[in-house]
Each structure stands twice: as C-alpha cells, then as structure tokens.
Amino acid sequence: VYPLLWKQAQSFPLFPALGEMESHMFECVNQAAVHEELEDETRRLCDIRPFLPVLKLVTRNCGRAERLLDSKIGVLIGKGLHELDAINDQEVKDFRSKMFRMSEERMQRVQMMTWMEWLQACFSPQLETSGGATITDGVAERPADLKVIIHFDQSQVRVLHPVTPYIRLCIQVKEPPHLTLVHTSTVKAMFDKEISAIGQVQTCVWDVSSLFKIVLVSGSKVNAEETAKVQVRAGLFHGTELLCKPAVSSESSGRSDHTWKDSTLEFDIAVCDLPRMTRLCFAIYAVMDKVKKQKSTKNTHLNKYQTIPWVNTMVFDYKGQLKTGDIILHCWSSFPDELEEMLNPIGTIQTNPYTENATALHIHFPEYSSHPIIFPPFDKVRQHDDLMNTETLKEIMERDPLSQLCENEKDLIWTLRYDCRENFPQSLPKLLLSVKWSKHEDMAQLQALLQIWPKLSPRDALELLDFNYPDQYVREYAVGCLSDMSDEELSQYLLQLVQVLRYEPYYDCALTHFLLQRAQGNRKIGHFLFWHLRSEIHMPAVSVQFALILEAYCRGSIPHIEVLKKQVEALSKLKSVNELIKLGTIKNARSKTKEAMLTKEAMMTCLRQSGYSETLSDLHSPLNPNILLSVLICFYVEKCRYMDSKMKPLWIVYNNKLLGGDTRGIIFKNGDDLRQDMLTLQILRLMDLLWKEANLDLRIVPYGCLATGDRAGLIEVVSSADTIANIQLTSSNVAAAAAFNKDALLNWLKERNSGDALERAIEEFTLSCAGYCVATYVLGIGDRHSDNIMVRSTGQLFHIDFGHILGNFKSKFGIKRERVPFILTHDFIHVIQQGKTGYTEKFGSFRQYCEEAYLILRKNGTLFITLFALMLTAGLPELTSVKDIQYLKDSLALGKTDDEALKQFRQKFDEALRESWTTKVNWMAHNVAKDNRS
Incomplete structure (x- = not known):
C-alpha cells in the first residue's frame, strides 16, 4: 500500500514536503473508538477492523515507541487512552502520573533481572510432587532428573540447571526483548503536574x-x-x-x-x-x-x-x-x-x-x-485506657456478621475496646461498627488503637474491605493483613478484591497498590486481575477507575501485553462467529434442518479462514493462562459446533501439543452474564479447599468459568462427562419413562468401568454426591433439572449452570417447581449402594460424609457471608441486598449450636429423600420437553 500511495502522491504539488516514505505510517479508528497506529505493515484489515474504511497517513516522531505502547494499551483494555487524557480531573492526572513513574521503575528493574529471577517473578511455579518426586515425612525429595524446560517462539529449548528443589516447571514463554523506555519532556509534562501544599497555610x-x-x-x-x-x-x-x-x-x-x-x-x-x-x-x-x-406492599x-x-x-x-x-x-x-x-x-x-x-x-x-481545611494526619491522634467485662463481650463477639448490634452493645464494645484488642482481636469489625464516627475524639482514638492492633488472618481481614468500613486507616490495615496471603490464596479471593475497588472513593488507595504489586509480581494473578477489570469496563460507574488500573498494570507488565492482546483478539473472533450463527438461525428459522446444516457449514467456513485459525491457535487460555490452546480442531464437523440454546454458545475444541495431543474444550457464550456462575464456582472451589483442610476430599469439580466482557465469557468443558438427562434418555425408548429408570445411571457407570475401577467410580460418585448435596443446599442453588447435573465416566457427579442461587427457586403459575432442599434421588442412592436395596452401610457412610461436610462449612460461615457481602454492588441479579445473604445465615444455622444445626440438617436430608419423587416428576417433564425439541 505504501509504494502505491507514494507513486500516486508524486503528482500532487506539495509532494516534496512529505519527506521519506519510511517516516510515515497509517492510523485508523478501530472498533473500540481508539486511534490505532498500524506499525505492522503485514496486518490484515479484517484483523484491525477499522470503524470506517478510512486510513490516515501520520508522521512518525521521536515518541513513536510511547505512542505505539499507548495504542496497544488502549486496544487491550477496550478504552482509548485519549479518553483518559481528556478527563479534566486533577485526581485522575495525579494518579496516572504516579502510576507512570512506578511502572517505569518496575520495568527498569525487570531489565536488570537474570533469567531465573525473571521466571520466578513472572510465573511463580507451584510445587509439584507427582511424576518422580517422593514424600518423606511430609517433605518432597528432589528427583535426580529435575530440570526446567522452556519453549521459545524460535523452537529453541533451554534446560536450566540447577533449579529450586521439588519444582518441575514446563511453560511456554516469549523471550523478553530489550525494553527501551523513552521518557520525553512532553510525556513527563503530561504526567508530572502535581500541586504541592508544602508551605501553604492550612x-x-x-x-x-x-x-x-x-x-x-x-x-x-x-x-x-x-x-x-x-x-x-x-x-x-x-x-x-x-x-x-x-x-x-x-x-x-x-x-x-x-x-x-x-x-x-x-x-x-x-x-x-x-x-x-x-x-x-x-x-x-x-x-x-x-x-x-398498590397490590404489593413492597416499597410503599x-x-x-x-x-x-x-x-x-x-x-x-x-x-x-x-x-x-x-x-x-x-x-x-x-x-x-x-x-x-x-x-x-x-x-x-x-x-x-x-x-x-x-x-x-x-x-x-x-x-x-x-x-484550605485539611483532615488531620495520623500523628494528631491519642489513646486512653479502659475497663474490662469479658463475659458479656465474648457473647457479642461470637455472633455472625449479619447480626445487628443495639446501642447499648455498641457502647459496651467501645468501652472495652482494649479488652477486645487483647482477647478478641478478630472482633475488630464489630468494634468499628461501634465507633461514633460523628465524634472526632472517638475517631482519633480508634485510629491510634489500630496501630497496636494484632494482625488478623487474611480471611478475617477480608470483612474490613466491606462498604461498612470506609475509613482510610481501617482499609490500609486490612490491606496490610492481606499482604500475608500466598499467591494461591490471593487468587482464591481476587474476584471479591476487584469488586471492593468500587467501595474505594479515591483512585490512589492501598488496595489498588496491593493488587498492582501482586499482579505485576505473578503473571497468573495479573492475568485474572486484567480480565476481572476488563470484563466490567463497559459499566459507567467503574469505567474510568478500572481503565486507570488496567493502564497502570500494562505499563508495569509490558511483556504481558502481547499475550493478553492475542486473547482479546481471539474473543473478538469468537464473538463474530457467534453473531454469524445467530443471524443464520434467524434467516433459516422456518426450516430447522436446513438452518442447522447451513449455519454449521458457515461456521466451519469462517473458522477455516486463515485470519480466524491463526488468531484462535497457539493461544494462552483465558480460563487458565498455564494452558496453551494449540491447534484449533475445526476440520471435523463433530468436534467444533454451536449449542442449541437461545444464545447459540460455541463449543470449540483444541488439540494440545504440550498435553501429549489431548483435546481441550471451551464454551464461548455471548449474551449471558456469567458473573453469577463465576461467583458460585469460586465458592464451590473454596468449599473444596476447606473440606480438604479438614482431611475430607469430596471430589468436587469446580470447572473454569470467566466473564470476559459485557454478557460474554468462557466456560471450561469437563471431559468424559454427560448429563443425567442424556444418560436417562439413551437408556429408554420413551422419554416420559426415562426419569424413573433407577438402573440407568448405575448401568452407565458399569459400561465404562469394570472390577476395581467400578468400585473406585462408585466411591467417587458417593463422595462427590455428598459434596454437592451439601453445597447446593447451603448456597440455595435452584433450577436443578437433569441437564444441569452431570457425571464423569470416572464417577464424579457435578452440577452446572448456576443462574438461580440463594434460594431463588423457579416456579410456574405461582407454584414452586422445586420442593426439595437439595437433589438426592433414589437412582443416586441406587448407585451409592451398588444396586442393593434397603439402606446399607454404604448409605450410612454417605450420610456421615454429608453431615461432616456441613459442620465444616458452618465453622466458616462468617467467611461465606463476607464473600457474598463484598459482591453486593457487582450487579448480580440475585445478590442485590443484605436480605439475599440472609439465606446463607439460615441454611448454615448460624446462631445455633452444632447440635441444633445438625438436627436441622438431618431434617432437610430426610425431606430431600422423602420428596425426591417430585424431582423425578420435574425431570420427566424436562426429558419430554427436550425430546420434543430434538
């Protein structure tokens, strides 16, 4: 294009003023309304997707590297930096200036790192004891052939010796180029305009x-x-x-x-x-x-x-x-x-x-x-000695977070605040709710007390980030406690930590610094921080705040930009394919067979295009950045497909080179809000962790789920699994009778397992069924039809699709369709008892698993309430007020003794068994409807 343009330009009068061809480049406005500079002349217009078919010729200047970086960041985060430049807000300018300096310093430190330091800083490998390492007295012994294998783009392989003991690291990375950081006077002037109050009378x-x-x-x-x-x-x-x-x-x-x-x-x-x-x-x-x-008294x-x-x-x-x-x-x-x-x-x-x-x-x-009137700095505070009354205090402090404190109790807690510090340090949230924030003397004493308050565990400190605790010093104290989190634990709670950024009134705060520091120190945390922020950048209330944090992360993690950019481009391609399918189904709505054939053919043709196959291949999975999705399998009709539901989700299958040729499947959804599913699966993952900490492994399958944009996201496909509905329908010629065939599930497992393998599969089924019975009851998960429960060929049962939680069960004509506290049908019992009739020892063990699992969750009731409370402003359809969280308090029987709670759970267990026939009736209706649709 450049030579052709230059040849035509020669006929114009001012052609000599253009100068050399190499000193110019094209610029366009892309789909994200961002001015994108087209540095790479080999890129196709179908990949760039300009908003209008207009390219502008611009002059390259000495700030080209910075302009290119700004352009990449704007495209990556989905919000052009020119929009941030245009914001006439001193707070925004100060925050960007500070983040620019910190990012530049970080990238300079990265340049000075050795290869090993860079690997450990970016990828933070986890200990792995399988595949050669042995365990002696709880310590893994280093195998003799331990090594680190690194795959480079140039297909080079380097083996590094020696390495940290017990670690086998196999990753695919790009060798970081030498980074040239340009700091022009123009950029510095833009970022460094700060107003100093030094010497000013206040x-x-x-x-x-x-x-x-x-x-x-x-x-x-x-x-x-x-x-x-x-x-x-x-x-x-x-x-x-x-x-x-x-x-x-x-x-x-x-x-x-x-x-x-x-x-x-x-x-x-x-x-x-x-x-x-x-x-x-x-x-x-x-x-x-x-x-x-009004017919309803609500909001009168x-x-x-x-x-x-x-x-x-x-x-x-x-x-x-x-x-x-x-x-x-x-x-x-x-x-x-x-x-x-x-x-x-x-x-x-x-x-x-x-x-x-x-x-x-x-x-x-x-x-x-x-x-100017200034709020005083911390050195103005003072403290006092106080009285003690331990017994009354203990009773108050053991209440759950949703319990309201009366004024007398608040006064007592405040009076005994030093006793709280000494004997009940985890009671800090209740002390904070007892402070009279309208009295600056009390406020000053609280701030002084915080300086000598013992450090809380990270799990306890999470509650302090709730909206009820807006004080700056309190939130800084909470973030200080979070610094003790391991990267793995931080990943567990990252979803909530991103949401509570909404509660931060100012951009420059301790939580923002903490998240950026940890994300830039661990590539995996950075990956999920990026997607949690970017998936909500379309929301006006957080658009600027999240864009500023994303910009700061990108400037401090420049090598990560290209990896994330490829993921963003891949998701854009998948969205285009999905929209093509939706359009095809509308055009061919009259003929379902014709629609399926033509639309599937159009999908395959689209995926085979080089622009699509290249973008969608060799991709780090947004669901798990440790997984490289290698080759897109789109040449086999039975592999990639779209699903027959309203939003036509895409079912994409990859062949993985690094997994010995195994396939991996992902589901792309466009039009469904996956954030509630993401929250539910996070809580299931946490339950699994808590059970394992108590030496109870209930074989939970918390598959991957990630919201990536406005009503869009990805779901991991669990391999070798099928729904209860399909298992039942394939075992019967009559759809109406399929739900009542109690042998179908056991026979399905027998077909896939024999001998000892069948024993293991039934044990897997028993454990996982217990885990999901308890989890779905505690979380109030509804809409449990037979297509929302699946079983793996290895025996693990698991639930999918969490559109209804916290007791929001579906109803029809005002009648509840789900009348049981959780799903426990007789065909499940039939598998657990290996086909034997009557309640056997196997069933007794199953019931014991359920009760033990329930009591473990009760001990962590405060944590669950906290995590849901931190999500209140996320805009989830069934989590909008504290009243929604009240369901958790009731299901966990908080405020009751363990004996009282266990009695309540046993009643629910018996009710689930007694009313299981209603579940079978619902499943029969679902199977008939499904059979008619097909």
Missing part, C-alpha cells in the same frame, strides 16, 4: 465548629410532571451509617429546571465531627398528590414519589481537603429497592458520564475558613 478540620452545610444552586433535566412539587433530600453517611438526620429542601414547581427557596441545607453535625470518608448522598424526587393503591414508602434520580459525592477530596466551590453532579436514574431515607449510600460516588440526558444537580460547598 486549617485543621477539627478546629471548625460550624455546622456542615451545602447550597443547592439549581437542578436541570429533572423530567417531572408540570404540577409536581420537586424536592431534594441530602444525607451524610459513613459507610451505611447515617451520621445525622437528612436535610430536605423546600418544594419547587416545574417540569425540567428548578431552583429552591432557602437553598442552603444545614446538617445537624459540626464540620469537625465529619469522618474522613463521609459521603454526601442526594435524591431528587417529585411528590405525588395522589397515590394509587417510594410509591408516592414520581422519580428518584440519585447521586453521591465525597465531602473530602482525595488529598483529604474539605471540598469548596461549585460542583455539578449528574445523577443516576436507576436505584435499588428499599433505599434508606430514599438515599443510596452504597452507590457509586462517580457521576453519570452520560450527561446529555442525565438529571444535573448544581451545588455549592461553602468556605468555613480563608485557608
């Missing part, structure tokens, strides 16, 4: 005794009825605690634009008593003259209001300075159920970026001093 907020107030200037685009009376309600919150009575404006009439008489809203709290993390929350509503009778306190746009902002800015001056807040229109005082303190503090149609609230923060 006022301590604790010296300001005036009552806090704000001024309502105006409201626009309120979209109220002409005759409606519009009011503004404002409240000050610390976490979910209302610090004082909300302030309410006077009424204003009009449809769109509003001003209010007596526009100053004064709050019954002094400026000096405002906590550092105070949120100012607004709701704009129109009072209805007549309220229609909201029914008399026409609209409730809401918006939140911090009282102190990210530097700890009390805000002053005018600010325009663009409101959010959607709000959760049961808003306290019609305010939404748990909502984002970001204003709505879609300003064109959003209600706008113009407010003014008055000045209380001629100097």
Whole structure:
C-alpha cells in the first residue's frame, strides 16, 4: 500500500514536503473508538477492523515507541487512552502520573533481572510432587532428573540447571526483548503536574465548629410532571451509617429546571465531627398528590414519589481537603429497592458520564475558613485506657456478621475496646461498627488503637474491605493483613478484591497498590486481575477507575501485553462467529434442518479462514493462562459446533501439543452474564479447599468459568462427562419413562468401568454426591433439572449452570417447581449402594460424609457471608441486598449450636429423600420437553 500511495502522491504539488516514505505510517479508528497506529505493515484489515474504511497517513516522531505502547494499551483494555487524557480531573492526572513513574521503575528493574529471577517473578511455579518426586515425612525429595524446560517462539529449548528443589516447571514463554523506555519532556509534562501544599497555610478540620452545610444552586433535566412539587433530600453517611438526620429542601414547581427557596441545607453535625470518608448522598424526587393503591406492599414508602434520580459525592477530596466551590453532579436514574431515607449510600460516588440526558444537580460547598481545611494526619491522634467485662463481650463477639448490634452493645464494645484488642482481636469489625464516627475524639482514638492492633488472618481481614468500613486507616490495615496471603490464596479471593475497588472513593488507595504489586509480581494473578477489570469496563460507574488500573498494570507488565492482546483478539473472533450463527438461525428459522446444516457449514467456513485459525491457535487460555490452546480442531464437523440454546454458545475444541495431543474444550457464550456462575464456582472451589483442610476430599469439580466482557465469557468443558438427562434418555425408548429408570445411571457407570475401577467410580460418585448435596443446599442453588447435573465416566457427579442461587427457586403459575432442599434421588442412592436395596452401610457412610461436610462449612460461615457481602454492588441479579445473604445465615444455622444445626440438617436430608419423587416428576417433564425439541 505504501509504494502505491507514494507513486500516486508524486503528482500532487506539495509532494516534496512529505519527506521519506519510511517516516510515515497509517492510523485508523478501530472498533473500540481508539486511534490505532498500524506499525505492522503485514496486518490484515479484517484483523484491525477499522470503524470506517478510512486510513490516515501520520508522521512518525521521536515518541513513536510511547505512542505505539499507548495504542496497544488502549486496544487491550477496550478504552482509548485519549479518553483518559481528556478527563479534566486533577485526581485522575495525579494518579496516572504516579502510576507512570512506578511502572517505569518496575520495568527498569525487570531489565536488570537474570533469567531465573525473571521466571520466578513472572510465573511463580507451584510445587509439584507427582511424576518422580517422593514424600518423606511430609517433605518432597528432589528427583535426580529435575530440570526446567522452556519453549521459545524460535523452537529453541533451554534446560536450566540447577533449579529450586521439588519444582518441575514446563511453560511456554516469549523471550523478553530489550525494553527501551523513552521518557520525553512532553510525556513527563503530561504526567508530572502535581500541586504541592508544602508551605501553604492550612486549617485543621477539627478546629471548625460550624455546622456542615451545602447550597443547592439549581437542578436541570429533572423530567417531572408540570404540577409536581420537586424536592431534594441530602444525607451524610459513613459507610451505611447515617451520621445525622437528612436535610430536605423546600418544594419547587416545574417540569425540567428548578431552583429552591432557602437553598442552603444545614446538617445537624459540626464540620469537625465529619469522618474522613463521609459521603454526601442526594435524591431528587417529585411528590405525588395522589397515590394509587398498590397490590404489593413492597416499597410503599417510594410509591408516592414520581422519580428518584440519585447521586453521591465525597465531602473530602482525595488529598483529604474539605471540598469548596461549585460542583455539578449528574445523577443516576436507576436505584435499588428499599433505599434508606430514599438515599443510596452504597452507590457509586462517580457521576453519570452520560450527561446529555442525565438529571444535573448544581451545588455549592461553602468556605468555613480563608485557608484550605485539611483532615488531620495520623500523628494528631491519642489513646486512653479502659475497663474490662469479658463475659458479656465474648457473647457479642461470637455472633455472625449479619447480626445487628443495639446501642447499648455498641457502647459496651467501645468501652472495652482494649479488652477486645487483647482477647478478641478478630472482633475488630464489630468494634468499628461501634465507633461514633460523628465524634472526632472517638475517631482519633480508634485510629491510634489500630496501630497496636494484632494482625488478623487474611480471611478475617477480608470483612474490613466491606462498604461498612470506609475509613482510610481501617482499609490500609486490612490491606496490610492481606499482604500475608500466598499467591494461591490471593487468587482464591481476587474476584471479591476487584469488586471492593468500587467501595474505594479515591483512585490512589492501598488496595489498588496491593493488587498492582501482586499482579505485576505473578503473571497468573495479573492475568485474572486484567480480565476481572476488563470484563466490567463497559459499566459507567467503574469505567474510568478500572481503565486507570488496567493502564497502570500494562505499563508495569509490558511483556504481558502481547499475550493478553492475542486473547482479546481471539474473543473478538469468537464473538463474530457467534453473531454469524445467530443471524443464520434467524434467516433459516422456518426450516430447522436446513438452518442447522447451513449455519454449521458457515461456521466451519469462517473458522477455516486463515485470519480466524491463526488468531484462535497457539493461544494462552483465558480460563487458565498455564494452558496453551494449540491447534484449533475445526476440520471435523463433530468436534467444533454451536449449542442449541437461545444464545447459540460455541463449543470449540483444541488439540494440545504440550498435553501429549489431548483435546481441550471451551464454551464461548455471548449474551449471558456469567458473573453469577463465576461467583458460585469460586465458592464451590473454596468449599473444596476447606473440606480438604479438614482431611475430607469430596471430589468436587469446580470447572473454569470467566466473564470476559459485557454478557460474554468462557466456560471450561469437563471431559468424559454427560448429563443425567442424556444418560436417562439413551437408556429408554420413551422419554416420559426415562426419569424413573433407577438402573440407568448405575448401568452407565458399569459400561465404562469394570472390577476395581467400578468400585473406585462408585466411591467417587458417593463422595462427590455428598459434596454437592451439601453445597447446593447451603448456597440455595435452584433450577436443578437433569441437564444441569452431570457425571464423569470416572464417577464424579457435578452440577452446572448456576443462574438461580440463594434460594431463588423457579416456579410456574405461582407454584414452586422445586420442593426439595437439595437433589438426592433414589437412582443416586441406587448407585451409592451398588444396586442393593434397603439402606446399607454404604448409605450410612454417605450420610456421615454429608453431615461432616456441613459442620465444616458452618465453622466458616462468617467467611461465606463476607464473600457474598463484598459482591453486593457487582450487579448480580440475585445478590442485590443484605436480605439475599440472609439465606446463607439460615441454611448454615448460624446462631445455633452444632447440635441444633445438625438436627436441622438431618431434617432437610430426610425431606430431600422423602420428596425426591417430585424431582423425578420435574425431570420427566424436562426429558419430554427436550425430546420434543430434538
């Protein structure tokens, strides 16, 4: 293209001014609205996918390396850096400047690393005792042939000796190129604009005794009825605690634009008593003259209001300075159920970026001093000695996190705070809920106490990152406790740690630094941090925050960019294939046979194109970056296919060179939100870990699941497995009778196992069935039809598809379709007892497994409640309020003794057996419907 362009340009008058051809390059606007520079002249336009068929010729300059890096990062994170450049927010500029410097320093350290240091820093190999290592007194002995095998792009193989004992590392990496870090004066000027307060006269907020107030200037685009009376309600919150009575404006009439008489809203709290993390929350509503009778009593306190746009902002800015001056807040229109005082303190503090149609609230923060008012640094705090009352305290501290504390109990806890530190250090969350955050003296004493508080275990410290604990020092303390986590443990809780970034009011915070540090030190953590952030970057409330963190990660992990970029491109290709299939099924909807044939043919033709096969091959799996998906098997019709459900998921099969030619399957979904499945599988993985820590292995199969974008993601295919429905249908000629054939499952296992292998398979089935009975009961997993339960040929039973959790069971015509606490049918019992009738010793062992597993989970009830609470603002359909989490408290019988809880579980177990016939009826209906569809 370049030579042809240059030849044609010679006929134009200003051609000599162009200079050399090599000093120019093409630029386009891609599908992500990012200006992408086309450095690689061999790339195809079908891979670049320009938004418009227009290429712009631009001049290469001395900052080419930086521009290319910026372009790559913009494409990778799905948000152009020019959008971040355009944000006129000093906090954003300061954060980017700081992250730029830290990333540059990290990459300079990477350049100085030896090969071994680089491998250990990026890949952090795990201990592996199989394949040659022996165990002596719990310690693995190093086999004689231990070595590290590294596969390079150039097909070179290097064997490194010696290596760390007990470790066998087999990875595919790209040899890191020598990195040239250009730091031009232009870039430095962009990132290093910082305002220093050194030498500036300041006022301590604790010296300001005036009552806090704000001024309502105006409201626009309120979209109220002409005759409606519009009011503004404002409240000050610390976490979910209302610090004082909300302030309410006077009424204003009009449809769109509003001003209010007596526009100053004064709050019954002094400026000096405002906590550092105070949120100012607004709701704009129109009072209805007549309220229609509602059939449902739900939200009756909201029914008399026409609209409730809401918006939140911090009282102190990210530097700890009390805000002053005018600010325009663009409101959010959607709000959760049961808003306290019609305010939404748990909502984002970001204003709505879609300003064109959003209600706008113009407010003014008055000045209380001629100097900036600053929240005091830690060295201003002090502490006191206190009394003790251990017995009463012990009873309070043993309650679960959902238990409410009365005012007398809060006062007692605060009075005995040093006793809490000495005897109940894990009770810190309850102490924090007892602090009167509206009194700066109490707040100062708490901050001093934190400095001498014993370090909590990482699992206990997770609760402190909940929205109820917004104090900066508390969150820094919690992050300090998390630093003791191993990489494996951090990976276990990474999903929640990304979600609680939503609770951080400022971009530059301890949690952000912690996650970036650990992600840049371990490639696998970095991989999942990237995808957890990128999968939600389309959400306006977190778009800027997550983009800033992604940019910081990429700048500090430049060698990882190309690996991630290939995954992003591969997912884009899969989305195109899926959309092609959906289009084909719509066009050929009249003829199902014709539709299947033509659409499958179109899919295979698409996958065989070089642009697709190259992008989709030799790919590090987003589900597990340790797995290289080598060769796409798309030349065999029976291998790759699309599934016959509404969203037409793709079933893609790979041949793996590094796994001796074994195949691996992944399912790509486009149109389904996988985040609830991802959460459920994470909890199942945690349950498996807790059981194994107690020496109980229940053979759980927590297969991989990863949300990668807006209602898109991947699911791991479990090999050699089939659904209960298929097993039953293949054993019977009549679909209606298949569900009642109790021998079908046992016969299926017998066909695939014989002798000792059958004994092992039945034991695997028994253990896994016990694990999933307990897990599905505790988590309240619903929609358990026979296509949502699978069995592997080795005997492991496992559940899939977790669209209904926490007791949200499906119903039809107002009647619950699922009447059992968990699935335990007689054909399951038939397998467990190896076909014998009556309850045998095998069944007794199975029941014992269930009870033991249940009691282990009860001991960790607080952890489960914490993990679900940290996901409350993720926007999952069945996890929107604390009331949803109440199901866990009930199923785990928290607040009861072990004996009482076990009695409750045994009743549920007997109920599952007694009512199992209802499950068989549901399965029969499902099998008949499935048979009719086929």
